[in-house]
Amino acid sequence: METHEALYQQGVARMEQLRKLQPRTGETLQQKMEQNGITRRDFMKWSAAVTAMLALPLPFSTLVAEAAELADRVPLVWLHMAECTGCSESLIRTDTPNLDTLIFNHVSLEYHETLMAAAGWQAEENLEHALSAYKGNYLLAVEGAVPTANNGAYLTVGCKGHTGLHIIKEAAEGAAAIISVGTCAAFGGIQAAAPNPTGAKGVYEVVDRTVINLGGCPPSEKNIVGTLMYFIMFGKLPALDMFNRPKWAYGARVHDNCERRGRFDAGEFVEEFGDQGAKDGYCLYKVGCKGPYTYNNCPTERFNHHTSWPVLAGHGCIGCSEPNFWDDMADFEKPLGRQLLHGLDATSDTVGAVILGATAVGIGAHAVASIFAKSEEE
Amino acid sequence: MSKRVVIDPITRIEGHLRVEVEVDENNVIQKAWSSSTLWRGIEVILKGRTPMDVGLIVQRICGVCTYSHYRCGTEAVENALGVKIPLNAKYLRSLMQTSLYMHDHIVHFYHLHGLDWVDVVSALSADPALAAQEAMKYTANPIAAGEGDLRAVQERVAGLVETGKLGPFANAYWGNGTYKFTPEQNLIALSHYLKALEIQRIAAEMLAIFGGKSPHPQSIVVGGVTSVRDMLSPARLQEWKQKHQIVQDFIIRAYKADIVMAAAAFGAEPSVLGGVNVKNFLATEDFLLSDGQYMFNQGVIMNGDLGNVSDLDPDMIAEDATHAWYKADGPQHPYDGTTVPDYTGFVERDTVYGKLPTVDGDGKYTWVKSPRYNGEPVEVGPLASLLVSYARGNQVVVDSVNGLLEATGLPVGALFTTLGRTAARMLQTVIVAEEGLKTFDAMLTNMQSDEATYVKPEIDSSKEYVGHAMIEAPRGMLSHWIRIKGGLVENYQAVVPTTWNAGPVDAQGKMGPYEASLIGLKLEDPTKPLEVIRIIHSFDPCMACAVHVMDYKGQNLGEFKIDPNGF
Numbered sequence: 001m002e003t004h005e006a007l008y009q010q011g012v013a014r015m016e017q018l019r020k021l022q023p024r025t026g027e028t029l030q031q032k033m034e035q036n037g038i039t040r041r042d043f044m045k046w047s048a049a050v051t052a053m054l055a056l057p058l059p060f061s062t063l064v065a066e067a068a069e070l071a072d073r074v075p076l077v078w079l080h081m082a083e084c085t086g087c088s089e090s091l092i093r094t095d096t097p098n099l100d101t102l103i104f105n106h107v108s109l110e111y112h113e114t115l116m117a118a119a120g121w122q123a124e125e126n127l128e129h130a131l132s133a134y135k136g137n138y139l140l141a142v143e144g145a146v147p148t149a150n151n152g153a154y155l156t157v158g159c160k161g162h163t164g165l166h167i168i169k170e171a172a173e174g175a176a177a178i179i180s181v182g183t184c185a186a187f188g189g190i191q192a193a194a195p196n197p198t199g200a201k202g203v204y205e206v207v208d209r210t211v212i213n214l215g216g217c218p219p220s221e222k223n224i225v226g227t228l229m230y231f232i233m234f235g236k237l238p239a240l241d242m243f244n245r246p247k248w249a250y251g252a253r254v255h256d257n258c259e260r261r262g263r264f265d266a267g268e269f270v271e272e273f274g275d276q277g278a279k280d281g282y283c284l285y286k287v288g289c290k291g292p293y294t295y296n297n298c299p300t301e302r303f304n305h306h307t308s309w310p311v312l313a314g315h316g317c318i319g320c321s322e323p324n325f326w327d328d329m330a331d332f333e334k335p336l337g338r339q340l341l342h343g344l345d346a347t348s349d350t351v352g353a354v355i356l357g358a359t360a361v362g363i364g365a366h367a368v369a370s371i372f373a374k375s376e377e378e
Numbered sequence: 379m380s381k382r383v384v385i386d387p388i389t390r391i392e393g394h395l396r397v398e399v400e401v402d403e404n405n406v407i408q409k410a411w412s413s414s415t416l417w418r419g420i421e422v423i424l425k426g427r428t429p430m431d432v433g434l435i436v437q438r439i440c441g442v443c444t445y446s447h448y449r450c451g452t453e454a455v456e457n458a459l460g461v462k463i464p465l466n467a468k469y470l471r472s473l474m475q476t477s478l479y480m481h482d483h484i485v486h487f488y489h490l491h492g493l494d495w496v497d498v499v500s501a502l503s504a505d506p507a508l509a510a511q512e513a514m515k516y517t518a519n520p521i522a523a524g525e526g527d528l529r530a531v532q533e534r535v536a537g538l539v540e541t542g543k544l545g546p547f548a549n550a551y552w553g554n555g556t557y558k559f560t561p562e563q564n565l566i567a568l569s570h571y572l573k574a575l576e577i578q579r580i581a582a583e584m585l586a587i588f589g590g591k592s593p594h595p596q597s598i599v600v601g602g603v604t605s606v607r608d609m610l611s612p613a614r615l616q617e618w619k620q621k622h623q624i625v626q627d628f629i630i631r632a633y634k635a636d637i638v639m640a641a642a643a644f645g646a647e648p649s650v651l652g653g654v655n656v657k658n659f660l661a662t663e664d665f666l667l668s669d670g671q672y673m674f675n676q677g678v679i680m681n682g683d684l685g686n687v688s689d690l691d692p693d694m695i696a697e698d699a700t701h702a703w704y705k706a707d708g709p710q711h712p713y714d715g716t717t718v719p720d721y722t723g724f725v726e727r728d729t730v731y732g733k734l735p736t737v738d739g740d741g742k743y744t745w746v747k748s749p750r751y752n753g754e755p756v757e758v759g760p761l762a763s764l765l766v767s768y769a770r771g772n773q774v775v776v777d778s779v780n781g782l783l784e785a786t787g788l789p790v791g792a793l794f795t796t797l798g799r800t801a802a803r804m805l806q807t808v809i810v811a812e813e814g815l816k817t818f819d820a821m822l823t824n825m826q827s828d829e830a831t832y833v834k835p836e837i838d839s840s841k842e843y844v845g846h847a848m849i850e851a852p853r854g855m856l857s858h859w860i861r862i863k864g865g866l867v868e869n870y871q872a873v874v875p876t877t878w879n880a881g882p883v884d885a886q887g888k889m890g891p892y893e894a895s896l897i898g899l900k901l902e903d904p905t906k907p908l909e910v911i912r913i914i915h916s917f918d919p920c921m922a923c924a925v926h927v928m929d930y931k932g933q934n935l936g937e938f939k940i941d942p943n944g945f
Contacts, residue, residue: 027534027537032534035533035534080393080394082416084438084439085392085393085440085441085442086440086444086594087441088441089442090441092485113387113389114390114391114392114490115390115489116389116548117389117498118548119385119388119389119390119911120384120385120388121385121731122549122551123387123389125549147417150719153721154417154418154721155416156415156724157386157394157415158386159385159729159734160734161735164416189438190418190435191418191420191423195422196423197422197719198418200418217438217594218441218593272832273599273601273602273603273831274604274606278604278606302591303590303591303592304585304591304592305579305583307586307591308587308589308590308608309591310590310591312607313588313591313597313605314603314604314605314606315597318596326435330428330431331427331430331431332430332431332434333430333431333599
């Protein structure tokens, strides 16, 4: 692993490069912030928060700020495949003050079907233009799985009637980097659950490129924007885990930072929804929480401007950022200890079997973590 | 000489939609085809799973009306198992529904539909001082429409336009003659478009308070709700109420005002005065106000006859797949539907853009089936819901509709137009916002003596169960149908609002609402078919919802086997 010093130098060099490029929109970030009533001070606080979120030391926050300002040099193409649009919905609900959204818009958004004004022929033209004009330089974000059965015929887009599969392959070729936004694009998601009638696959399975996988149904907007920022800042992907998820966001289990963790360690469990334990905020493991098997930053980042997250609302985590969770973690309101998962059955069985012995549970769960912590460094 | 116009993708909707029309030498639409081009097969996936997971899975049909499917799927299971959930759970579900509507309709009008009404480029030539005065005409207390606000918005957009790089606004149909707002009115609406970005976030937070997150909330289970701590927390309740106030304020001072402004500006525009050519409407009862009392009524209106509303009969619903990419021999009730994919692809032909693959209108051409009520196509959605309640004499709705007609000077007939459909959605939002507080108060009262939020459901695996649920989703009447056998899902079908509206022509040659609404529409420029997009958007398309529809009964799953070496 490289030192922070080397990484910082890489970021500085990248900023140098970006500064030489033409901005794609006339407005500077400064102007946009002013129009949105965001002060320089708000911006610096945001940069510091993003720095911390990316698990970088504080001195990087000037680099984050600079990268945000230069983000308009980076074209973004966002494609919709087999999906429900929940990921885009997640993104447009980002925090107030809406710096995250602002940064997202500041990146030159060349194509996004849910947001763009153009339609039909003109929309398709925008996409073709972006793919050729910015070849080799654009970021490709994909929302949704790629249907592959029947030669991909279960999805066509555009006047030319190309399949999603065709479009993804073409767009992937000229992309500087590819980001799968959400569990469908990353791992196939709900349509890929058994028996997967459309042959839905994650993007990484159909393109011959490294794809960064932002698991989650939907992924938190923080994870989307943080990944964009990392790429803009360093021109490369962050350290990834065994499923190509950024370690800064998916490095810890939901269980590790859960607000109900103390209850788990104390052996205090909700036995049935709505019982006294539920009213008192006891641990949800026995009503099916998959937090011990799920890697994501939900407990620390929460959703919708930190308003809540499923565990706060009394429902266990369903493991939505893990591959094949629709099959592997069902039935969602029962503990998982009863079945195989990722070949770690022995450990998860331990968790289930000794559920009433809190110490043993803790040890079992930590053992799972240590196995997962092994990652693929770039 | 007729000309074919292909519009794909229809952007600013949920999902993937292609619309094709054929215009005559005067550019008047003679034929129209609505085609959904994505199929996901979620009901197949439900087979053999526990009914307890149904809500979480069907929720992923849609990331926009995400909560509607979650609730409807869960309630279909409760109906099948005979589970009676506690009153608090009903109230909490209703409050989440209120939050969803306030979010969904604002996003639809401003961010999805708005650019069909608002010419962004025209706003640049507005006089902000005059625009500020103009805004006062539609509400005594406008929001984000003071001279300073408007000037800042104008400068912001001017900066964008000067660079020639419009970003997400690029290559749209700006300048089309059917845009009717003055530059000042465009500027007001544009300012609200931007303000609404902020407001919709707050509305999503309302849903997240009791739902855990939005989209894809996670606090409903078969038997009740899980967010009991939030319900019992005075701080949380106050948080909801405060956000509600902010959003409601925007709904009244911006959304309502903008629709009144649009009615004045577009009231004589031919392309928005049609668009309701299927005059049959259907809606179900929903939004619990207090024990047993609902905000909107159920019923069916045929042939636009408001003097005659009949009760909604679930047995009258059937789906036809003659022109959908499925094998099927005739109309089928949702409990007995079969759906076997039968993709036939496109046909190459001349279009206004040259040779292109186009739909085979005589054959099969979409992944959406055609639901029919007693054999007839019907429109569902906010317009249908309001018309049914209006015809039933629901006082709140009657006052609200009459109030709008008075404010705009339009006749009742104006409801049966594209403008009316868009206005109805706004009126529904206003009613939901105002009346929804009654639900909130009823819950507080009930909580004084009752903290129950859940009853444990029981499944006897030796028994078979059948059940369904019907609710109003933001896009209209939504129904889910389930069969349970051996303790597992044996059969599942969802008949969703967009399917009702977007379905293809049926075996009798009857068009669904999307297609029928386009017939007779004159296009200013067939290469820039803004009028088509405006009409289609007024239905608020949600294609992922429409095309999940899949039932495995009688189907050979072997047909779905995938060659692992295919790629």
